[in-house]
Amino acid sequence: MALLSSPRPLPTHFSASSLLVRRRPITACQVCTPKQPLHHSTLLNVSEASAEDELWAAACLRVRSFSNLKPTTFGLQDHQRFLAEREFEAIKERVSGKRKGFGRVSCINATVPLSHLLSLSVSADDLCASCKFTTNGQDRVVVGTLDLNQCVSLPDEIAGSRPKEIGADFARAYLSNVCVAKELHRTGLGHALVAKSKLVAHDWGISDLYVHVAVDNEPAKQLYTKSGFVYECDEPAWQARFLDRPRRLLLWFGIPGVQL
Template sequence: MASASRLLPPAPPPAASLQCQRARLAVPRLRCRASAAAAASPSPGAGVALLERGDAAAIAVREFVTLDELRAAVNLRIRTFYEYAVETCGAEDHKAALAEREYQGLQDRISGKRINFQRVSCINGTIPLSPSLMSAGDLCSKCKFEEDGKERVVIGSLDLNQCLWLPDELTGNRPGVDEDYQTRAYLSNVCVAKELQRNGLGYALVDKSKKLACEWGITDLYVHVAINNVVGQKL
């Protein structure tokens, strides 16, 4: 499923407008696939217990700063989008290979090495490492990075892509909101650590991407959502 939402009105109308258009698209297997754990709706307040007093105020939502942060964001995506049975042989090696491939691919897109990607930004939600997060499985070990001598954890992430078309990712009919592809952008790899969902971080990530898109001159954003990802569809 793809949805397109208008960010800025076409000049000169003064009033902002919102236009939504949806088209049936084939769901890509790699980037847009949601695991059963990611699609499941957590109980209200499930992530609150992992946030210590004052932690919520310390959450930073911004464009990535360091390559270590970028790698931590990629690890969060692999952790979110892929699920393996406990007895699966070679699962960790497979995850490491997926993470390395996505890390190199994301660097190439951001640096402009990938054809048709004019501008790409990785936007992350990060939080200081705290004792309360240590109970969140491998979240701290996999998604941790160091900045200014302090350890932080990436708990949410997405990519904002300004591009003409997305090879191997966009299938079917493009959202027909604006014929000028230069003013459209695509959100990809939207994820929030399952232990910290329903704390508003997903909305904060999308809001940040909308503000950055406006700075780029973007008028329309669209995104693919897996048909079984109810939480993603609501977001």
């Protein structure tokens, strides 16, 4: 489940959606469903990122998750670095508010100490090497990441129809670039990332949260369904063929407690 929402050519995005009951205060325990101990670990930190070395680590994880390059590809490391540099610059542009058509954008990362990751019974040498950063004197690793985008629509994606009451550019947001390191699938990290995004969206005054997901991406659809997202519509077949990708579903989540 490396790709938790539908991939786009790097640099780009991913998304999420819906709860039918809308006027309750939102809490972390309300919006996530942990499965494994890592999700409960006090060593896990899920937060908005601003430091450039952490944004770089997030870009590297996205390349690891989204690129389909074969291990035998000529010049693999150089090409991966090129993709990471391109995504890194795109993240910085979006987070700084310089990307046209976007309001606020937040890069939300799940991180754990490098020492803790090395102690786990998983083969994660490449993850530790490529997605490591240092904060407050401690080496940590980005193990999950997503973007929360306040905007009317995402490029080359179908747009949500809510809210209807006020300007959509203020109260509508999309999740994008959602991924978890393949070594740590089924540990609750996806739920933790989505949960944090809902809290941030609530603080921004977002009432309607969306995500796009490929119709054949069952793990991602299960994640979003368990997180309260519901189906709103799907991408026309002609558009998917034109963009040469699997057809997408658009899912919606109503942020509880936001008064419009």
